[in-house]
Amino acid sequence: MTELSKEEKKQQRREQHQKLLNERRKEAGLVRKIVFSLLVLMILVAAAVAFGSYQYVMASLGPVDEEEPEEVEVEIPIGSGTDTIAEVLEDNGVISSSTMFRYYVRFQNESGFQAGTYQLSTEMSVDDIIQELKEGSVQEEYALSFTIPEGFWAEEIFARAAEESGLETEELIGTARDENYLNELIDRYDMLTDEILDEDIREPLEGYLFPARYDFIEENPDPEEIIEAMLDRMQAELNAALTGESDYTVHELLTAASIIEGEAQNDEERPMISGVIENRMRVPMPLQMDPTVSYAHGERLSRTFNEDTEIESPYNTYNQTGLPVGPINNPGVASIQSVENPEEHSYLYFYHSPEGDIYFNETYEQHQETVGQYQ
Missing domain, CATH: 3.30.160 (Double Stranded RNA Binding Domain)
Incomplete structure (x- = not known):
């Protein structure tokens, strides 16, 4: 075999190198085509999902039935929060999705909805309905009004409501303790869980009855109507106030807030006291908060003596670490917010x-x- 010259060898290497480059270019081109195809496919899928989601959202926010519209009389109870209003509207067939209504209201930061009787139509969009609810129906005179101060115990709230409404305090307390009714409420309110059914808890709805003014068109509302007006308001306030930054459950958060409500004498003190609670929980050491001792005794003590702190109770924070089993009163917004935003010290x-x-x-x-x- 004739030996190749140096020039021929170089030429052969160049040809092999070029061939290898051509093969790599083909492979790279094929990879690019595959990647490009996958990207196009992903974009098309994302676009389809986005378009489908957009269509769903727009359909949910649009009229339920424009072709054959129906007039519907809708009653929005006094004290209703966004969740309750959304359910009422969906139940009456004037919106297609209570979930989308709630999200839209929160996204748009809508508020100021008024109770009353409304004549709505299935050809109205969600924006139309929101505007109608904000303008309000014809105002009716309230037959019953009362105010619940911040920090009231549940039994004090029921006594105040009974005094104003003509109901019996025991009837309200009995309703608020009825296990079947409580399970119904747990199914209806996001803030309520099985934590309120703990056998050590004195009043299951303690902490969840929002302190505010309540107005009723009827002179003698049912116990359930009074209780649910307060729960509606608390759920609405929690939805608006909570940022989701806390590690607490809602039950724990309201428990901490109720302690702050019992201890603080003004809004400036609340974040500072919240910081003390955080620091003691972190150690950990007993919280040793006097309002929990009063609640454990079932009476508002003007002073807390050493012998008072010896009471055996799941509410007494002197003889255990961590939070008590449940709230010890019904806190306002400032105390609730201070739990999520304690002062760092x-x-x-x-x-x-x-x-x-x-x-x-x-x-x-x-x-x-x-x-x-x-x-």
């Missing part, structure tokens, strides 16, 4: 002086020194 103790001033300390020795100045 290193205090573990605080003391209210007889003059109403509050003092925070990092150590027990400092705390004792502060207390000693007023005793």
